Amino acid sequence: MSANLIPILWESTLQTLYMVAISALLGTLGGLPLGVFLATSQRGELLSAPWVNKVLGLVVNAARSVPFIILVVAIIPFTRLVVGTSIGTNAAIVPLTLAAVPFIARLVENAIREVEAGLIEAARAMGATPMQIIRKVLIPEALPGITLGLTLAAVSLIGYSAMVGAVGGQGLGDLGIRYGYQRFMPEVMLAVVVILIVLVQLVQSLGEWIAARVDRRAARNRGH
Amino acid sequence: MTGTPPANAAIIFDKLGKSFAKAGSGQVMALQDVSLTVPTGSITGIIGRSGAGKSTLLRMVNGLERPTEGHVQVVGRDVGAARGSDLRAIRRDVGMIFQHFNLLASRTVWGNIALPLEIAGTPSGQIKARVDQLIDQVGLTAHRDRYPAEMSGGQKQRVGIARALATSPKVLLSDEATSALDPETTQTVLELLSQINRDLGLTILLITHEMAVLRDIASHMAVIEGGRIVESGPTYDVFAKPTHATTRSFLSGVTGATLPAFVAARMTTNRPDGPAQEVIRVTFAGQHATDPMLAMLATELGIAANILAGAIEEVGPHPFGNLLLSIDAPRAAEARAYLEQHGLTTEVLGYVR
Numbered sequence: 001m002s003a004n005l006i007p008i009l010w011e012s013t014l015q016t017l018y019m020v021a022i023s024a025l026l027g028t029l030g031g032l033p034l035g036v037f038l039a040t041s042q043r044g045e046l047l048s049a050p051w052v053n054k055v056l057g058l059v060v061n062a063a064r065s066v067p068f069i070i071l072v073v074a075i076i077p078f079t080r081l082v083v084g085t086s087i088g089t090n091a092a093i094v095p096l097t098l099a100a101v102p103f104i105a106r107l108v109e110n111a112i113r114e115v116e117a118g119l120i121e122a123a124r125a126m127g128a129t130p131m132q133i134i135r136k137v138l139i140p141e142a143l144p145g146i147t148l149g150l151t152l153a154a155v156s157l158i159g160y161s162a163m164v165g166a167v168g169g170q171g172l173g174d175l176g177i178r179y180g181y182q183r184f185m186p187e188v189m190l191a192v193v194v195i196l197i198v199l200v201q202l203v204q205s206l207g208e209w210i211a212a213r214v215d216r217r218a219a220r221n222r223g224h
Numbered sequence: 225m226t227g228t229p230p231a232n233a234a235i236i237f238d239k240l241g242k243s244f245a246k247a248g249s250g251q252v253m254a255l256q257d258v259s260l261t262v263p264t265g266s267i268t269g270i271i272g273r274s275g276a277g278k279s280t281l282l283r284m285v286n287g288l289e290r291p292t293e294g295h296v297q298v299v300g301r302d303v304g305a306a307r308g309s310d311l312r313a314i315r316r317d318v319g320m321i322f323q324h325f326n327l328l329a330s331r332t333v334w335g336n337i338a339l340p341l342e343i344a345g346t347p348s349g350q351i352k353a354r355v356d357q358l359i360d361q362v363g364l365t366a367h368r369d370r371y372p373a374e375m376s377g378g379q380k381q382r383v384g385i386a387r388a389l390a391t392s393p394k395v396l397l398s399d400e401a402t403s404a405l406d407p408e409t410t411q412t413v414l415e416l417l418s419q420i421n422r423d424l425g426l427t428i429l430l431i432t433h434e435m436a437v438l439r440d441i442a443s444h445m446a447v448i449e450g451g452r453i454v455e456s457g458p459t460y461d462v463f464a465k466p467t468h469a470t471t472r473s474f475l476s477g478v479t480g481a482t483l484p485a486f487v488a489a490r491m492t493t494n495r496p497d498g499p500a501q502e503v504i505r506v507t508f509a510g511q512h513a514t515d516p517m518l519a520m521l522a523t524e525l526g527i528a529a530n531i532l533a534g535a536i537e538e539v540g541p542h543p544f545g546n547l548l549l550s551i552d553a554p555r556a557a558e559a560r561a562y563l564e565q566h567g568l569t570t571e572v573l574g575y576v577r
Contacts, residue, residue: 118322118324121288121326122326123339125286125288125315125318125320125397126315126316126343126344127311127315127316127391128312132343136339136343140328140330141328141329143330214330216329216331216372217373
């Protein structure tokens with residue numbers, strides 16, 4: 001691999017990290033409250049709103065059914081409306097975020113549902129409001145699960161970000177296709193794959209480390 | 225208990241009923257026509273088998289369940305009718321402890337006890353002082369920064385008790401609080417509850433399936449069966465003169481008076497022809513529990529009684545005994561009359577040859 005490819009690889013890595021970080025952040029901002037609501041709004045639950053729950057559930061399922069590559073292309077007009085262009089890393093963040101929100105919402109919902117019903121009952125018996133129960137009981141107790149869920153989402157976003165090259169999204173995946181495949185430079189393809197493997201490993205390890213730090217459910221995790 | 229003037233009552237259940245809609249087929253009555261008064265400052269225990277409705281009844285007191293009929297009053301306020309902030313205000317006056325503790329795994333001992341105060345909006349300076357005091361009160365000062373996963377069941381229940389006391393409630397509800405603990409730990413937790421009851425004058429309503437818990441700490445008790453209260457009163461009276469079969473069956477587990485298998489197997493309900501022994505249960509209550517009644521039976525009437533099983537123990541502050549005897553059948557009626565005259569209760573269980 002010639003030395004002049006190194007800067008290109010570096011730049012593409014930064015683009016991928018940028019797209020994944022921003023879309024993971026925005027996806028969490030949208031997915032966390034949505035997930036909490038989905039987990040607490042069935043009939044008889046804290047924020048009992050069965051019809052809203054059903055409709056939101058359908059919307060989330062629909063969003064998750066659309067293959068990502070189709071989502072990217074289908075929402076081009078919306079992307080242009082939001083960021084003014086449909087090309088580049090900023091434009092890629094729009095479909096990445098739209099894919100992340102329902103995915104993260106389901107992961108958060110699952111983590112919240114794992115919290116023992118007895119804890120909610122204890123908090124209700126203390127006279128807690130539904131919002132207090134969510135803030136002081138459900139989210140802190142579900143935090144290890146939420147952290148692992150966000151890790152999974154970030155890893156998936158790294159994969160998705162490789163597809164946004166289709167709309168000029170740049171990043172590592174785009175580089176691999178354009179240089180490695182279209183220009184017959186298998187060493188670029190190999191480098192891209194290795195970098196992606198390293199990135200996924202780093203994200204996964206970081207996520208597991210944080211999850212272990214916040215998990216107080218077993219004595220072995222005593223951190224002091 | 226029923227008939228106590230309401231001014232003296234911490235909790236009043238008035239003709240309470242609760243039915244649940246059952247999926248597909250109509251309704252299930254969890255509670256029916258339950259009327260019970262819990263005296264202020266008492267430790268009142270409700271005993272019943274699983275599914276008898278005791279858990280539902282307990283949850284009516286802090287509005288975790290709502291009655292479908294009747295009323296529940298806690299320190300003068302109607303819980304069933306309260307909504308929103310009124311209901312939350314009542315809940316801060318009613319502490320609750322649980323069989324499985326229900327502590328937050330994400331919070332330390334200190335943080336768990338602080339939770340109800342945070343929920344009540346107590347200023348942080350006051351929270352600090354109050355939590356430190358509570359940790360001291362339940363003897364967990366050395367464990368304040370530990371997480372529940374690092375503690376034993378007994379320690380966790382102490383945290384649960386401190387947490388329940390944080391907002392200085394007037395009533396403490398205990399949902400099978402010792403059922404997940406070993407016998408020794410159970411004793412220490414029951415002693416702590418008794419001590420809190422004495423020191424703070426706090427009314428405690430507990431549910432259990434263990435008669436020993438009632439024997440050890442309850443001043444008043446009720447027996448629930450199939451969603452109805454079948455017997456209630458001061459614990460000592462119920463132990464001494466149980467009237468319902470369910471109560472007797474619970475009692476047989478704690479009073480040490482079960483027939484040995486070899487006698488039970490040969491026993492018949494009707495007196496057989498020929499020589500036979502009558503098997504009776506004698507319940508000793510109050511001062512008579514310590515009188516040497518069997519010796520007096522022998523010296524005064526010349527009747528010898530065989531002791532088959534028995535135990536003398538304490539129910540609250542009173543001695544309480546239960547003896548199973550066999551007496552020569554022709555003279556058994558005479559013996560029973562003599563024992564009854566001296567304030568004991570007798571019951572014929574059957575006959576053996």
